[in-house]
Amino acid sequence: MNAHQSVTIVMIEDDEGHARLIEKNIRRAGISNEIRHFTDGTTALDYMFNDATGPALNGPALILLDLNLPDMSGTDILARVKAEGSAVRRTPVVVLTTTDDKVEIQRCYDLGCNVYITKPVNYENFAQAIRQLGLFLSVIQVPDQED
Amino acid sequence: MARGVPLRALVHVRDDARSFRRLLLAALALGFVALIAAGVATWKSTERSARYNALVDHTYQVRESIAAFQILLEQSETARRGFILDPAPLFLQTYRENAAALYPQLIRIEALAADNPRQQRAAARVRRLLDRVTADRDRSIVLVQSGQLAEAIVGFSRGQTVLSMRAIRMRLRAMRAEEERLLTIRTNDQAVSATAFLALLALAGVLVVGIAAVSFLTVLRYTRDLGQSRARLQELNDTLEDQVAERTTDLTRANDEIQRFAYIVSHDLRSPLVNVMGFTAELETGTRAMAELVDRAEATAPEIVTDEARFAAREDLPEAIGFIRTSTAKMDRLINAILKLSREGRRTITPEPLDMAALLASIVATLQHRLDERGATITIAPDLPRLTSDRLAIEQVFGNVIENAVKYLDPARAGRIQVRGREAGGRAIFEIEDNGRGIDPRDHARVFDLFRRSGTQDQPGEGIGLAHVRALTYRLGGTIDVESVLGQGATFRINLPLRFSDTSGLTT
Numbered sequence: 240m241n242a243h244q245s246v247t248i249v250m251i252e253d254d255e256g257h258a259r260l261i262e263k264n265i266r267r268a269g270i271s272n273e274i275r276h277f278t279d280g281t282t283a284l285d286y287m288f289n290d291a292t293g294p295a296l297n298g299p300a301l302i303l304l305d306l307n308l309p310d311m312s313g314t315d316i317l318a319r320v321k322a323e324g325s326a327v328r329r330t331p332v333v334v335l336t337t338t339d340d341k342v343e344i345q346r347c348y349d350l351g352c353n354v355y356i357t358k359p360v361n362y363e364n365f366a367q368a369i370r371q372l373g374l375f376l377s378v379i380q381v382p383d384q385e386d
Numbered sequence: 387m388a389r390g391v392p393l394r395a396l397v398h399v400r401d402d403a404r405s406f407r408r409l410l411l412a413a414l415a416l417g418f419v420a421l422i423a424a425g426v427a428t429w430k431s432t433e434r435s436a437r438y439n440a441l442v443d444h445t446y447q448v449r450e451s452i453a454a455f456q457i458l459l460e461q462s463e464t465a466r467r468g469f470i471l472d473p474a475p476l477f478l479q480t481y482r483e484n485a486a487a488l489y490p491q492l493i494r495i496e497a498l499a500a501d502n503p504r505q506q507r508a509a510a511r512v513r514r515l516l517d518r519v520t521a522d523r524d525r526s527i528v529l530v531q532s533g534q535l536a537e538a539i540v541g542f543s544r545g546q547t548v549l550s551m552r553a554i555r556m557r558l559r560a561m562r563a564e565e566e567r568l569l570t571i572r573t574n575d576q577a578v579s580a581t582a583f584l585a586l587l588a589l590a591g592v593l594v595v596g597i598a599a600v601s602f603l604t605v606l607r608y609t610r611d612l613g614q615s616r617a618r619l620q621e622l623n624d625t626l627e628d629q630v631a632e633r634t635t636d637l638t639r640a641n642d643e644i645q646r647f648a649y650i651v652s653h654d655l656r657s658p659l660v661n662v663m664g665f666t667a668e669l670e671t672g673t674r675a676m677a678e679l680v681d682r683a684e685a686t687a688p689e690i691v692t693d694e695a696r697f698a699a700r701e702d703l704p705e706a707i708g709f710i711r712t713s714t715a716k717m718d719r720l721i722n723a724i725l726k727l728s729r730e731g732r733r734t735i736t737p738e739p740l741d742m743a744a745l746l747a748s749i750v751a752t753l754q755h756r757l758d759e760r761g762a763t764i765t766i767a768p769d770l771p772r773l774t775s776d777r778l779a780i781e782q783v784f785g786n787v788i789e790n791a792v793k794y795l796d797p798a799r800a801g802r803i804q805v806r807g808r809e810a811g812g813r814a815i816f817e818i819e820d821n822g823r824g825i826d827p828r829d830h831a832r833v834f835d836l837f838r839r840s841g842t843q844d845q846p847g848e849g850i851g852l853a854h855v856r857a858l859t860y861r862l863g864g865t866i867d868v869e870s871v872l873g874q875g876a877t878f879r880i881n882l883p884l885r886f887s888d889t890s891g892l893t894t
Contacts, residue, residue: 256661263668337653362663 246381247294248274250303251283251316252335257358261303261335264366268373280311284319287327295326299381304352306336306343314346321351329382333372406608410601417597424590431583438576445569448498448505452558452565455491458484459516463551466523470538473530481527488516499561502568508561515554522547641731648728652721659718666710673703716848720837723850727836727857735776735861737886742770745777746805749785753792762792762801770807771814775886779858783866784818786851787878791820793845796873813864814882821875830868862886 248265252258258276265274277283286293287300294300302320306313313336321328331353338344339357347355356372359365462484469477492513499505522541529538541547680699684691746766750757757764773780788803795801799821807816825833829840836853859866863883870876 254657254661256665257657260661260664260668337656358660362660362667365660365664366667
C-alpha cells in the first residue's frame with residue numbers, strides 16, 4: 240500500500256464477529272492502516288461521501304464490502320461508489336461476501352468492483368484467505384483523491 | 387372452487403339420465419299398451435258389426451220368407467174360392483201351383499228360425515194349422531170336381547178353413563213381431579258397443595297424445611341438460627390446460643421457494659458458524675499461550691500455580707475447544723450438504739445424448755484405486771439404454787450409487803458389483819447390484835432421507851449421498867428404489883425417462 244500509510248480501510252460488514260476476524264487476520268498479515276468498520280450501508284455511505292475524514296474529502300481509501308446488509312444491498316453501495324461523477328469512483332472496492340452466485344459476481348464486476356472474494360465456508364480457509372488479502376493489500380497501489 | 391361445480395353437474399346429469407330413462411320407458415310402454423288396446427277394440431268392434439249385419443240380414447230374410455209364405459197362402463185361397471164359384475181349370479191350376487209352393491216355403495222359414503226356439507214353436511203351430519187347412523181345401527176341391535158343389539159350399543160356409551187361416555195369419559204376425567223385437571235389441575246392442583268403442587278409441591287417443599307430450603317434454607329437457615353439461619365439459623376442457631399451467635406455476639413457485647429457503651437458511655447459518663469457528667481458533671491460540679505461561683510459572687514459581695489453573699490450561703480448555711471444533715465441523719458439513727442440494731435444485735438441466743458405457747467407465751476409473759484396495763470387481767453389462775439427459779446429474783447419480791456399493795462391500799467376501807440396464811416403454815431402468823452388507827428392509831425408505839444412514843456406522847459420511855441421488859432422479863423425471871436382504875447385498879434400481887423433457891420433472 241501507499242508508503243505514507245494514510246490509506247484508510249473502510250469495512251462494511253454487518254456481522255460483528257466477521258468484522259473482528261477480518262480485522263485480526265488483516266493485522267496478522269502486517270497491515271497497520273486505520274480500519275473504519277460500519278455495520279450498515281447508510282452510515283457507511285454517509286462517511287464516505289460527507290465525513291470530513293472520509294475518502295471523498297480526505298485522502299485515499301480502500302473499501303471492503305459485504306453484499307448482505309440489513310438496510311441495503313451491497314451492490315447498491317457499489318453502484319453509488321462507482322457511479323459516473325462519484326468523488327470516490329477510483330477507490331478500489333474488494334467485495335468480500337458469502338455469495339458465490341455466478342450472476343451476482345458478474346454483476347459486481349460490471350458495476351466496477353475491483354476484486355471479488357467469496358468468504359470460504361470453513362474458518363481455516365477463511366482466515367487464510369483474509370491473510371492473503373492482507374498481503375495483497377500491502378502491495379497494491381491506491382490512487383490519491385483528485386483535487 | 388371452480389373444480390367442484392362440474393363434478394356436481396355430472397352427478398346431477400347421471401341422476402337425471404336414470405330417472406329420464408325410467409320415465410321414457412314407462413311412457414313408451416303405456417303408449418304401446420294404449421295402441422294395442424285400441425287395435426283390439428277396433429278388431430272386436432268390426433267383428434261385432436259383421437255379426438250384427440249378419441243378424442239383421444237374417445231378420446230380413448225371415449220377414450221376407452214369412453211375407454212370401456203369406457202371399458202364397460192368400461193366393462191359393464183366392465184361387466180355391468174362385469174354383470168353387472166357377473170350376474174353371476185356370477183356378478184349379480193357380481191353386482195347385484200356389485199350394486204346392488207353401489210347404490217348401492215353410493221349410494225355409496223353419497230353417498231360418500232354427501236358432502230361435504220360440505220361432506220354431508210358432509213355425510210348428512203354423513205347420514199343424516197348414517196341414518188342417520190343406521186337408522179342408524183339398525176336400526172342397528174334390529167335392530167340386532165330383533159335382534157335389536152344394537156340399538162344398540156348406541163346408542165353406544161352416545168357416546173351418548177361414549178360422550184356421552186367421553190363426554195362421556196371427557201366428558205369422560207374431561213371428562214377424564218376434565223378429566222385429568230381436569232386431570230392436572240387436573240395434574240397441576250395436577249402438578251401445580259402437581259408443582263404447584268410440585269412447586275407448588278416444589281414451590286411447592288422449593293417452594297417446596299425453597304420452598307423446600310427456601315424452602317430447604322429457605326429451606326436450608334432457609337434450610337441454612345434455613347441451614348444458616356438454617357446454618360445461620367443453621368449458622372445463624378448454625380451461626384444463628390453463629388450470630394445469632396455473633397449478634404447475636404454483637408448484638414451481640413453491641418449489642423455487644423451498645429451494646430459495648434452503649439456500650438462504652444454509653447460507654445464513656454459515657455466517658455465525660464462521661464466527662464460532664474463528665473465535666474458537668482464537669481461543670485455541672490463547673489457550674496455547676496460557677498453557678506455556680502455566681508451564682513457565684510451574685518451573686520458576688510452582689507455589690503460584692494452583693491445580694485448577696493447571697487443569698484448566700492443560701486439559702479442560704483444550705478438551706472444550708476440541709468438542710466445539712468437532713461439533714462445528716459437523717454442522718459445517720451438514721450446512722454444506724443442504725447448500726449443495728439446494729444449489730443442485732437451482733441448476734439448469736441441459737439434456738444431451740449420453741454414452742452410458744463411457745460415462746460408467748469413467749466413474750469406475752475414479753474408483754479403481756479403492757476397488758483394487760478391496761479386491762472388488764465391477765462388471766458393466768453391454769448394450770445399455772441410450773439416455774438423453776443432463777450429463778452432470780447422471781454422473782452424480784451413478785457415481786454416488788456405485789461409490790456407495792463399493793463403500794459398503796462386505797469385507798468377508800470378494801466384492802462383486804454389476805451394472806445392468808434395459809428399456810421399457812420409453813423409460814430406461816438401470817440396476818446396480820452388489821453383494822455387500824445389504825440394508826435392513828426397515829431402512830429401505832430411510833436411506834434416501836437427508837442425514838439418515840443405515841447399519842453399522844463404520845464408514846465416513848453424513849447421509850447425504852442418496853438424498854442427493856433421489857433429488858436428482860426426481861429432477862430428471864425418474865425414480866430410485868432399493869431391494870436388499872441384510873447381509874446378502876443390495877440392488878438399487880434407477881428408472882429414468884429415455885429422453886428428458888421439462889414436464890417430466892418439476893423444474894424451471
